[in-house]
Structures are given as structure tokens and as C-alpha cells.
């Protein structure tokens with residue numbers, strides 16, 4: 001009996017300490033920082049394609065990316081005689097990330113869903129629809145651990161939200177981006193995560209119907225593990241024409257994280273920062289950060305603020321316990 005006990009102890013102790021050593025990544029994403037990026041974009045005013053406000057916002061995005069050490073390419077293109085530009089941020093010497101994270105940064109030129117018809121020819125400020133996804137990306141570029149960065153590319157799409165206005169199509173920027181992708185690179189891309197309308201203070205994220213189910217399962221179950229099942233709802237939402245579609249069309253697994261049914265501020269003059277919250281941005285940011293870290297080929301990430309001495313001590317205690325067990329075993 002005693003022998004069994006001692007052998008068990010010998011086996012279990014090192015095992016349990018190994019399990020404890022596999023510490024999960026602790027997200028550093030700050031909803032407050034993201035909210036500041038949301039407000040900063042709105043401070044430029046409405047940001048429809050081709051506007052000076054959007055040019056100023058683009059400059060802001062480029063500056064944030066560069067200040068955190070990311071390489072930046074502004075991908076210029078023309079659509080209906082309007083100059084447009086996607087912004088691409090990547091890290092390292094090669095642009096060969098396997099995970100893409102995107103958001104549109106333009107805003108709708110007309111508030112044509114506003115309950116007051118007098119507002120239909122006014123522009124949308126786009127705190128939620130435009131600024132929220134972009135804001136989360138701008139905070140992610142700060143918090144992503146350095147060893148993960150080469151595996152992640154951020155894309156800020158232009159010209160997503162002008163559909164049905166002056167013969168414009170939807171998702172023009174993302175369509176252009178995918179058309180420009182090197183065909184050799186496409187099969188190497190494992191995921192495309194799109195963030196759109198994630199800032200509303202009463203955020204509801206059912207599963208978008210057109211997204212890649214397996215990838216969506218991973219993200220939604222991760223969110224549930226993190227305790228966010230009241231936001232990432234395990235129910236099927238609508239099918240939405242959004243910037244993830246061109247990626248799906250070329251076979252890239254893609255997921256749209258989007259509030260639906262759309263909040264009442266959607267395409268109205270009421271899409272303002274006051275309708276958004278740092279908490280909503282925090283939830284989505286933490287989930288996406290954790291997904292990127294756990295899927296980047298890095299299996300274990302030690303929390304940076306956790307002292308190494310703890311692990312040394314843990315190993316020491318395990319060793320002493322093992323020695324104690326061994327002594328007991330010998331004295332049988």
C-alpha cells in the first residue's frame with residue numbers, strides 16, 4: 001500500500017507541475033485604449049471614401065502602426081474615379097503571415113437608414129460602423145507579443161460601406177485586396193478574421209451564417225472558455241455581405257465577427273461614440289488576441305509579469321517531494 005502511494009506520488013508530482021507550467025496567455029488588450037482610438041477616428045468627422053477626413057484618418061492609422069514597429073503599405077486604387085486605399089500592416093522581413101485580421105475604416109456617405117428622413121442625406125459618423133473594428137486592430141498592434149507578430153497581417157479596408165449609393169458596390173477594398181494577393185500565398189493563409197460593428201454597448205455577436213464553421217467554432221468556444229458566452233452567442237445569426245466574402249471566395253477560411261441583427265444606430269446619424277463602450281471592445285479584443293497567440297505556433301506563452309523565480313521554486317518543491325517519496329519507497 002505504502003509502495004503504491006510512493007510510486008503514485010513520484011508519478012503525479014512532476015506531471016502536475018508540468019501542467020501548471022503550461023500557463024495560458026493572459027491578454028493585455030485594453031478596451032480603454034481601443035475606445036480612445038475609436039473617438040480619435042470620429043474626431044476627424046465622417047470618413048467616406050475620397051474625403052479629406054478619411055485621408056487624415058488613414059495617416060493616423062499608419063502612424064499608430066509604425067509607432068509599434070509594424071511595416072506599412074498603403075495599397076492605392078481607384079474606384080468610380082475616387083482615390084481609395086487599403087492599409088496593410090505586417091511584421092518582419094517577409095510579408096508571409098498565415099493569419100489575417102481586417103476591418104473597414106471608411107464610413108457610409110449617407111445615413112439612409114435614419115428614422116428621420118431629413119437625415120438621409122447626412123453622412124454617418126461611423127463610431128461603431130467603421131471606427132470600432134479599426135480601433136480594436138489598432139490596440140492589437142500594440143499588445144501582440146513580438147514572437148507572434150510575423151504570423152499576423154492587419155488590413156484596414158477602404159470603400160466597404162458605400163453600396164447602392166451612386167452605383168457603388170459594397171466591399172470594394174477587400175475585393176481589391178484579394179485580387180492583388182499572390183496566388184502562391186493564398187493556400188498558406190489559415191485564417192481571416194474580420195471585425196465589424198463590435199463597439200455597441202449592448203454588443204450581441206451570434207455566429208454569422210456565411211463564415212467558415214470550423215474557424216468560427218474555435219473562436220466561439222474560446223470566447224466561452226473566457227466567460228464571454230453572453231456576447232459571443234452560440235446561435236446562428238444572419239448571412240452578411242461583408243469584407244470576409246472575397247476571402248471565402250478564394251478558399252481562405254474566414255469569420256465575420258459582427259453585431260447582428262444590426263444595432264438601431266446602424267446607418268443613422270446616431271452611430272456615435274456615446275453608443276459604444278470600452279467593455280465591448282475589450283471582450284472582442286481579448287478573444288482575438290488570445291486566438292492569435294494560441295494559433296501562431298507558440299504553444300506556451302508565459303505571462304510577462306509572472307516571475308521566473310516562481311517556476312524555479314515550483315521545480316524545486318517538486319524535486320524535494322519526489323526525493324521524499326523515493327526515500328519512503330526505499331525504507332519500505
Ligand SMILES: [Zn+2]
Nearest residue numbers: 108129161267
Ligand atoms: Zn455599414
